[in-house]
Amino acid sequence: xxxxxxxGWGVLGLIAASAISMVTCDAKNTPAPAPAPAPAxxxxxxxxxxxVGHYGSMTGSEATFGQSTDNGIRLAISEINAAGxxxxxxxxxxxxxxxxxxxxxxxxxxxxxxNDKVTAVLGEVASSLSLAGGAVCxxxxxxxxxxxxxxxxxxxxKDFVFRVCFTDDFQAFGVAKFTKENLxxxxxxxxxxxxxxxxxxxxxxFKKAFTTMGGTIVIDQAYSGGDTDYSxxxxxxxxxxxxxxxxxxxxxxxANIAIQxxxxxxxxxxxxxxxxxxxxxGKIAGDAIVGCYFSNHSAPDQPSMQTFIGKYKxxxxxxxxxxxxxxxxxxxxxxxxxxxxxxxxxGKDLRDSIAATQGFKGVTGTISxxxxxxxxxxxxxxxxxxxxxxxxxxxxxVGVEPSEK
Numbered sequence: 001x002x003x004x005x006x007x008g009w010g011v012l013g014l015i016a017a018s019a020i021s022m023v024t025c026d027a028k029n030t031p032a033p034a035p036a037p038a039p040a041x042x043x044x045x046x047x048x049x050x051x052v053g054h055y056g057s058m059t060g061s062e063a064t065f066g067q068s069t070d071n072g073i074r075l076a077i078s079e080i081n082a083a084g085x086x087x088x089x090x091x092x093x094x095x096x097x098x099x100x101x102x103x104x105x106x107x108x109x110x111x112x113x114x115n116d117k118v119t120a121v122l123g124e125v126a127s128s129l130s131l132a133g134g135a136v137c138x139x140x141x142x143x144x145x146x147x148x149x150x151x152x153x154x155x156x157x158k159d160f161v162f163r164v165c166f167t168d169d170f171q172a173f174g175v176a177k178f179t180k181e182n183l184x185x186x187x188x189x190x191x192x193x194x195x196x197x198x199x200x201x202x203x204x205x206f207k208k209a210f211t212t213m214g215g216t217i218v219i220d221q222a223y224s225g226g227d228t229d230y231s232x233x234x235x236x237x238x239x240x241x242x243x244x245x246x247x248x249x250x251x252x253x254x255a256n257i258a259i260q261x262x263x264x265x266x267x268x269x270x271x272x273x274x275x276x277x278x279x280x281x282g283k284i285a286g287d288a289i290v291g292c293y294f295s296n297h298s299a300p301d302q303p304s305m306q307t308f309i310g311k312y313k314x315x316x317x318x319x320x321x322x323x324x325x326x327x328x329x330x331x332x333x334x335x336x337x338x339x340x341x342x343x344x345x346x347g348k349d350l351r352d353s354i355a356a357t358q359g360f361k362g363v364t365g366t367i368s369x370x371x372x373x374x375x376x377x378x379x380x381x382x383x384x385x386x387x388x389x390x391x392x393x394x395x396x397x398v399g400v401e402p403s404e405k
Contacts, residue, residue: 049090050345052077052335053112055123055133060100061226061252064278065125065324069147070095072328073122075315076336086339094118098129105129109136109144118142119345122331125324126250127151127198134161141347143354145335147327148297150274151201155373160351162373164331164362165297166402168198171273171379172205174400175295178381179244179271180213182398187218189242191233191257193249194222202248202273218242225249230257234264244268250275254294255284262288269293277323282384282392289384290392297323298364299382299396308363323364330362376402 054073056066077091085091094116096108105124112118113136121137121144124130130149137144138158146154146163150171155161179185188210193199207217218240221233234257237245245261247254247270254276261270272294282289298305300320308329312321334357339345342353360367365377378401382394 049092050086050339051092051094051116051118052332053109053116053118053121053123054093054095055098055105055108055112055121055129056095056125057100057129058095058097060098062100062126062250064251064280065148066097068278068322068324069123069125069328071312071316072147072321072325072330073332075312075325076329076332078315079311080333080336086336091336098124100126100129102128102132105132106136109133113137113140113142119339120144120335120350122147122328122335124149126196127154127201128196130154130161131197134158137161141351143335143347143351145331145354147331148274148324149198151197152374153197153201159355159373160347162354162369162375164334164364164367164375164377165274165327166377166379167374168202168273169205169209170402170405171295172202173209173405174379174381175246175271175273176206176209176213176215177400177404178293178295178398179246180210180215182381183244183269185243186215187241187243188215189218189237189240189245190220191230191237191245191247191249192220192222193225193253195225196249198273198275199225199248199250203246206246206248223249223253225253227253228256230260231264234261234266238264238266242268245270247271248273248275251278251281252284255281255289258285258288258292271295274323277394279322279392286392290386291384293381293383293397294394295379296382296394297377297379298326299323299380299394301396302380304365305363326362326364330360330364330367334360334362334367378402 056069058066077093081090098105098108125148127149130146134144138160144161148165150168152167190203192203219237247257254272270292274296276294277296338353343349355369358368367375367377370376378399380399381397383397384392385395387393
């Protein structure tokens with residue numbers, strides 16, 4: 001998410017300080033280079049525990065991404081430990097805050113591996129940050145599983161890096177197919193974040209898929225993450241008369257774009273990717289986002305999510321989890337399943353066991369690893385609606401299977 005759910009999905013509070021370790025280094029704009037030369041990781045654990053690392057955006061403009069994912073991971077760990085742990089050992093989680101910055105991501109993963117001696121790493125949500133962290137894991141030979149980074153480059157050329165989510169080429173196909181076949185729309189505009197690998201990749205894949213299906217991109221506009229004024233782009237888009245606007249950014253930008261689009265008189269629906277997955281989307285945008293759509297890993301009203309939602313609500317003051325919480329839960333449980341099957345917890349043995357995963361039943365869908373360490377699984381399209389309490393909530397519209405591509 002590159003991409004990547006909260007109060008209808010459930011806003012997540014800050015994780016208790018006693019349960020989480022935080023990175024406090026100053027943020028930088030480029031990934032921190034990993035030390036060289038790097039010795040191979042041993043995957044050794046203490047006599048009674050296995051240490052796993054998580055790096056995520058616990059603070060910053062995409063804080064709900066990291067908080068939600070961390071809650072899902074911790075729920076999985078609580079359950080596995082209550083059931084006796086992994087091969088008789090308890091699992092301990094160390095989480096570091098990336099602050100939504102790729103430089104911090106590189107530092108966080110380096111610290112997890114070199115200081116904390118973690119056996120495996122979970123993270124990140126944003127693809128740009130997973131690219132930074134994945135480079136460190138690859139150098140040290142420590143397996144990493146991203147819960148929800150969808151940019152294809154996250155796993156390319158890195159045989160220690162995996163994901164439990166779909167990739168952007170499939171996500172873009174699903175959005176294009178829904179737009180063309182379900183909504184019967186043929187003229188689309190694009191407004192994307194030129195600073196994010198996630199947004200740029202999803203934009204490129206959507207253009208290719210939509211035009212292949214016979215659709216037309218009437219205008220393609222860019223902004224930079226953190227911008228607050230989109231009036232020039234939106235006026236240019238309005239002048240081209242699109243039937244829908246594809247906005248493959250993160251939820252903060254998507255919400256503000258929706259508000260400004262309506263003020264500019266652009267009334268056509270907006271459609272986003274899984275980066276819209278936050279209850280903050282509806283809280284910020286309100287009525288401006290109602291009726292719009294986005295692609296996602298699951299929907300809260302899907303039957304497969306109901307048991308997980310019940311357990312999550314019991315742990316988090318009746319809050320409803322989003323797809324990112326589900327993906328964090330799935331990433332952790334898939335890792336534990338691989339640990340149980342692995343010859344040892346050394347980097348290579350654990351990597352091989354993760355790579356061999358087929359038919360893993362997760363709450364966000366059935367997960368099978370392909371030869372490129374990507375999960376083969378379905379996606380859903382949701383529409384933003386107001387529930388009985390007036391809360392803007394995503395509702396399932398249609399699913400798209402990998403076999404349809």
